[in-house]
Amino acid sequence: MATIASSPRLRRQSEDTHAVSDLLELANDFPLLSRTVRGGKPLVYLDTGATSQKPESVLAAERTFNQTHNAAVHRGAHQIAEEATEAFEAARSGVAQFVGVDFDEIVWTKNATEALNLVTHGFLNATLGRGGSEASRYRLTSDDEIVVTELEHHANLVPWQELAAKTGARLRWIPVTEEGRIDLEQLDVITERTRVVAFTHASNVTGAITDVPRIVERAQEVGAYTVLDACQSAAHMPVDFHELGIDFAAFSGHKMLGPTGVGVLYGRKDLLQALPPFLTGGSMVEVVTMGETTFMPPPQRFEAGTQMVAQTVGLHAAVDYLSGIGMGQLSAHEDHLAGLMLEGLSAVPGVRVLGPTGSENRLAVVAFDVSGVHPHDVGQILDDQGIAVRVGHHCAQPVHRAFGVHASTRASAGAYTTSRDIETFIDGLHKVVRFFA
Structure with missing residues (x-):
């Protein structure tokens, strides 16, 4: 890849149903994201807030x-x-x-x-x-x-x-x-x-x-x-x-x-x-x-x-x-993903978002509590579906205490995250709730 900006994946897509939401399609620049997990399931990586994946240009x-x-x-x-x-x-x-x-x-x-x-x-x-x-x-x-x-x-x-x-x-x-x-x-x-x-x-x-x-x-x-x-x-x-x-x-x-x-x-x-x-x-x-x-x-x-x-x-x-992406463009992309996450989570029974429920002045980092289900159990069931999220107190115990919980599940997006990833995550969370119901 000569320059980031010339990548064919860095474009507005008009040919599929994800055209509006996926301003960036960069996942192919990140080798790890092509692997499968848990018996061949495609990896959906939503733990960027803890550690981001690396593009090939960084590895090189x-x-x-x-x-x-x-x-x-x-x-x-x-x-x-x-x-x-x-x-x-x-x-x-x-x-x-x-x-x-x-x-x-x-x-x-x-x-x-x-x-x-x-x-x-x-x-x-x-x-x-x-x-x-x-x-x-x-x-x-x-x-x-x-x-x-x-x-x-x-x-x-x-x-x-x-x-x-x-x-x-x-x-x-x-x-x-x-x-x-x-x-x-x-x-x-x-x-x-x-x-x-x-x-x-x-x-x-x-x-x-x-x-x-x-x-x-x-x-x-x-x-x-x-x-x-x-x-x-x-x-x-x-x-x-x-x-x-x-x-x-x-x-x-x-x-x-x-x-x-x-x-x-x-x-x-x-x-x-x-x-x-x-x-x-x-x-x-x-x-x-x-x-x-x-x-x-x-x-x-x-x-x-x-x-x-x-x-x-x-x-x-x-x-x-x-x-090369442009931080303004990246921010807009992630604003959109935050909106998708928050909208999807609002429709999952028993889920409480810890933080702003609107996408204004916030990142696509969303921690939430599932009523009656421990975050570790939420994370494990999502992981069985190939969805990687964070569980625990995220090295921030005081704010969890302020919300009246000891821990939470957190999904966090990055430049390589797509609207399909968010849809898969929300579908997976519905399965979590049904499983523990």
Whole structure:
């Protein structure tokens, strides 16, 4: 495939009954989606919210790098090392452009969880006196407060709980509405004592898209830093971190058609410059003596040790693939799929959607409860039909508790999902309900 945009599968289809709904027909670009499961049944993959599948262009990019350019980056004077470093930094540039930021505002991590921990440990190290006068802006005391929301994935909650426990700062949170959105009427939780506001761009449970400017505006009024979990948004809608005005953001490659083992931290240039490092060791130092060490400027300051070079190359290919589709077109496609899912679920007896029941300002990530049936049983019966969904609390126990359940079943779509997939899923769920009736 020469370019994504030239793919014959990337088209409006007018020749069958799925013409309106399937703006994108990309499944053939994803080798795994052609396999069968459970006794030869075609795979219907609706677990993209946990991990997306990879197009052939991403698989090929990693394979080509490992076969022809594999070497340690930022070291060695030989040609292969130069080629590896060039590919590594080209990936940084490509990802930066994809999310609307500058080249040196992108830090590689192994996943979004590590990226968020990098920020919290930077605050902790500053509180311990590391980083000098520049880092003093991050020092926390028992008079300070950290604000999160009830909608957060554990990756954007537990690290802040730990930071509060270690520094004496108070952790507060914005509740969710009955619809499953961050309650913007409760922004008075953010006060003059607030130093950090950490929140999700789009929920991995309710699918609700956050009104980021409202929260950023309130945080800026009190001088608080903003930290955005963009794991669910970066792969499914246009994202521009500079335009959003946030200070830090994190997302993962494996949720956006890329490899596992690579994540991204965005940080505003001046903020990264002042942040003390989290992991230390080789590759991030300037001068090392037996008594002390000085560190390189960002982003290298935060990239200790041997880096995941092939994975960054794969992520570069993934954002190129997404850009070839067009994030606006992809978002419209998934809006349509969300509408189909929600409409179908509304007709299944005993099903309650956890989150907005309309497709406006939400992703095609739909968690639901089936009355009287455990989510694991729902998932197993769907799996017997070749339909892959997620079951459990999705690393978001507080929002489940807010809905009065311990767990849920979640179906989540991606670029390769079709209306036929949604129809098969809804038919399968009817069979689940009939089976347990």
